[in-house]
Amino acid sequence: MNRVPMTVEGAEALRSELDNLKKVERPAVVQAIAEAREHGDLKENAEYHAAREKQGFIEGRIQEIEAKLSQSLVIDVKSIEPSDKVIFGTTVTIIHLDDDQEVTYKIVGDDEADVKNKKISVNSPIARALIGKEVGDVVVVHTPSGVVEYEIDTVAHL
Template identity: 55%
Template sequence: MNKIPLTKRGAELLRAELHKLKTVERPSVIEAIAEARSHGDLSENAEYDAAKERQGFVEGRIKEVEGKLSNALIVDPSSLDADGRCVFGSTVELEDENGNTLVYQIVGEDEADSKAGRLSVSSPIARALIGKFAGDIAEVQTPGGVRELEVVDVRYV
């Protein structure tokens, strides 16, 4: 299986989610199943069906998160030395064609949140930025046409 790039922060978030799934969600589902079973006939027991469905979701998510963590390539942005080049984990300050300033960190897919300024490495903007230096222009294909973004600064924080 391929390595999954994650920032240090992203790996911590996945570990926290895994801990919550195992210590809070799983016991809660087990309790709900036991409660539903105590009501008798399971063939027409909606509570039991819902609890079993929830159990499947929780167990599936636990396996998914464990798999991602076991295949994670954890990148600490502060230890990067990319000579000013835009790479995974870097924070990029951009200026669009209207003079607006945008700041994004390029992160793994699980930690992406565009409202918080974290772009997935597989997003069109991030793909256009990878390898660029301050002063370069990145052309990004959007539904409204091609946008030009100037790379103002690249930081590793």
């Protein structure tokens, strides 16, 4: 089985969602189905069909989260001795060599990636170029718009 890397925060977010689905969403939809059944004819009962559809989505999402958590390898970067080397979970500040623009990214698992919040997937082109490199190294990233060079400025274990 391939283990999928995940940060502590990512695993906590999935567990929290799973808990909410099992303790809040699932009972609510079961109740909605029971109430809709009382309205009689199920063939033309839109509330019943909507509730059943939502139930299917909830059950599917529960299975998906449980599978992801069972395959995850939770990595707590704060427990790893800090160094200048880029590894999964580190927060990396890089400088675009063409225009000296600085950008900071946290390297996270696929499910946690959120570019708006500066979290990039470990499988993204930038992260793949950065992993294993150190502060001061220049990395070449192949993007759809061409080749971009960055210098690694800082690596933090946050």
